[in-house]
Amino acid sequence: MRVAIAGGGLAGLACGKYLVDAGHTPIVLESRDVLGGLVAAWKDEDGDWYETGLHAFFGAYPNMLQLLDELGISDRLQWKEHALIFNQPEKPGTYSYFKVPDIPAPFHVLTSIATSNDMLTWYQKFRFALGLWPAVVRGQQYVEDMDKYSLLEWLRRQGVDERVNTDIFVAASKALTFINPEDVSATIPLTAMNRFLQERYGSKIAFLDGSPTERLCQPIADYVTNGGGEIRMNAPLKEIVLNPDGTVQHFLLRGLNGQPDEILTADIYVSAMPVDVLKVLMPTQWKEIPFFQKLEGLEGVPVINLHLWFDRKLTNIDHLLFSRSDLLSVYADMSITCKEYADPDRSMLELVLAPAKDWIDKSDEEIINATMEELKKLFPQHLAGENPAKLRKYKVVKTPRSVYTSSPGRQAHRPDQKTPISNFYLAGSYTMQRYLGSMEGAVLSGKLAAQAIANSLSSAHTSASATLSEKPLAAV
Numbered sequence: 274m275r276v277a278i279a280g281g282g283l284a285g286l287a288c289g290k291y292l293v294d295a296g297h298t299p300i301v302l303e304s305r306d307v308l309g310g311l312v313a314a315w316k317d318e319d320g321d322w323y324e325t326g327l328h329a330f331f332g333a334y335p336n337m338l339q340l341l342d343e344l345g346i347s348d349r350l351q352w353k354e355h356a357l358i359f360n361q362p363e364k365p366g367t368y369s370y371f372k373v374p375d376i377p378a379p380f381h382v383l384t385s386i387a388t389s390n391d392m393l394t395w396y397q398k399f400r401f402a403l404g405l406w407p408a409v410v411r412g413q414q415y416v417e418d419m420d421k422y423s424l425l426e427w428l429r430r431q432g433v434d435e436r437v438n439t440d441i442f443v444a445a446s447k448a449l450t451f452i453n454p455e456d457v458s459a460t461i462p463l464t465a466m467n468r469f470l471q472e473r474y475g476s477k478i479a480f481l482d483g484s485p486t487e488r489l490c491q492p493i494a495d496y497v498t499n500g501g502g503e504i505r506m507n508a509p510l511k512e513i514v515l516n517p518d519g520t521v522q523h524f525l526l527r528g529l530n531g532q533p534d535e536i537l538t539a540d541i542y543v544s545a546m547p548v549d550v551l552k553v554l555m556p557t558q559w560k561e562i563p564f565f566q567k568l569e570g571l572e573g574v575p576v577i578n579l580h581l582w583f584d585r586k587l588t589n590i591d592h593l594l595f596s597r598s599d600l601l602s603v604y605a606d607m608s609i610t611c612k613e614y615a616d617p618d619r620s621m622l623e624l625v626l627a628p629a630k631d632w633i634d635k636s637d638e639e640i641i642n643a644t645m646e647e648l649k650k651l652f653p654q655h656l657a658g659e660n661p662a663k664l665r666k667y668k669v670v671k672t673p674r675s676v677y678t679s680s681p682g683r684q685a686h687r688p689d690q691k692t693p694i695s696n697f698y699l700a701g702s703y704t705m706q707r708y709l710g711s712m713e714g715a716v717l718s719g720k721l722a723a724q725a726i727a728n729s730l731s732s733a734h735t736s737a738s739a740t741l742s743e744k745p746l747a748a749v
């Protein structure tokens with residue numbers, strides 16, 4: 274069966290991959306000239322990579338890890354020491370470590386909290402561990418139920434000390450969702466904490482060894498084309514054209530560079546586009562349907578990704594760092610953490626600026642000036658004294674609408690991959706799956722969409738879903 278998939282991010286690509294496995298023919302339609310969506314990357318005039326986002330992979334990403342394994346590229350993940358590392362704003366240039374020992378879950382995380390240096394008193398650690406306990410014993414259902422609270426409300430209800438919020442959860446919330454604890458649903462950080470508590474290597478972090486476009490998306494695209502599918506770049510969906518009964522008749526693709534629009538017909542159609550784009554392209558007839566109406570409650574959150582190339586090394590830490598700065602979220606020296614970006618003598622800091630709503634309309638110069646002021650606090654020895662390190666060049670990548678804004682109550686708005694329209698499916702990290710707006714969530718959503726399609730076709734036609742359901746069901 275021919276399946277047209279609009280969107281060549283991780284969700285669309287994963288959907289294509291698993292449809293190939295199920296014996297179908299996906300046609301992935303990407304509007305831009307680069308694959309990857311929120312993981313897309315480009316080379317600048319010097320041959321240096323810059324990216325839509327600084328991306329960390331976690332041990333608790335079973336579907337991503339399985340996908341890499343199936344593609345034979347698991348060795349492209351560069352695993353780091355099992356620890357979470359935070360800057361200490363009150364002691365510039367120093368770090369707090371949560372080192373996670375190699376002992377069974379959940380004692381590994383609880384021990385890392387107990388033995389962390391500098392940040393919390395014993396009483397604060399005890400209250401923190403006690404507050405987390407319901408998530409350990411009551412699991413994901415409890416975590417889902419907490420969607421009614423903001424993270425800050427939840428911490429207060431659990432009697433967790435305010436210091437835990439300011440010292441840990443502001444950083445965690447900004448890193449996971451690009452918004453602050455007073456704005457984020459408690460479900461989001463609790464989902465991550467729950468995975469970290471339940472899985473021995475869940476919080477272990479890896480970086481890809483090069484650009485996500487080349488090292489992650491291209492192998493998926495190759496798999497799709499080798500399996501008989503198609504990947505079409507510069508192929509933006511313009512309109513979802515319906516039959517009188519409300520099912521999809523065809524996709525209308527916008528003709529670029531003076532070319533006419535093109536009709537693309539298939540047996541099944543998938544939107545793997547961002548939710549904001551889908552809302553704009555939603556056919557009028559579907560807007561009455563409650564399933565699609567609830568998408569109105571979802572909206573992408575702004576975020577900015579920064580790259581700063583310096584004339585010397587600013588750090589030797591081979592890891593993701595939580596900046597704990599008001600302006601910035603996580604960062605890494607990619608000249609150390611990522612093989613293809615390696616430079617033995619000079620740092621390239623990649624940093625996420627979040628929350629970004631007050632910055633998204635500012636000029637690159639204003640953003641970089643503010644970032645350099647923050648960096649003086651993180652690296653006073655290199656940037657604040659005499660003979661400071663020089664900024665050789667920078668790149669600012671703004672995404673006004675990235676992953677869905679995960680404020681309280683959003684879980685009820687996240688749609689299933691199967692829609693009420695018999696030949697139309699959804700994929701995307703905003704759709705309902707247990708891994709939030711992440712790469713893992715995108716891959717899982719694509720797999721679930723492929724699975725739903727294969728199941729519906731197999732009940733109608735063949736037993737084509739057999740190969741597909743054996744592998745992913747174990748991992749989902």
Ligand SMILES: Cc1cc2nc3c(=O)[nH]c(=O)nc-3n(C[C@H](O)[C@H](O)[C@H](O)COP(=O)(O)OP(=O)(O)OC[C@H]3O[C@@H](n4cnc5c(N)ncnc54)[C@H](O)[C@@H]3O)c2cc1C
Pocket residue numbers: 279280281282283284285302303304305308309310311312325326327328329330508509510511545546547550576577578625672675676700701702703710711712713714715
């Ligand atoms: C700064 C930043 C940092 C991040 N850090 C992490 C991290 O550390 N770990 C992690 O797991 N996740 C992280 N994420 C989240 C992760 O990148 C996303 O959740 C995931 O990549 C989303 O994939 P997707 O396929 O669902 O959507 P998208 O990547 O948005 O893909 C949608 C695709 O649809 C295409 N499209 C749009 N309109 C059309 C159209 N009309 N026709 C055809 N195609 C169209 C787009 O070009 C895009 O390629 C980060 C994201 C950002 C922005």
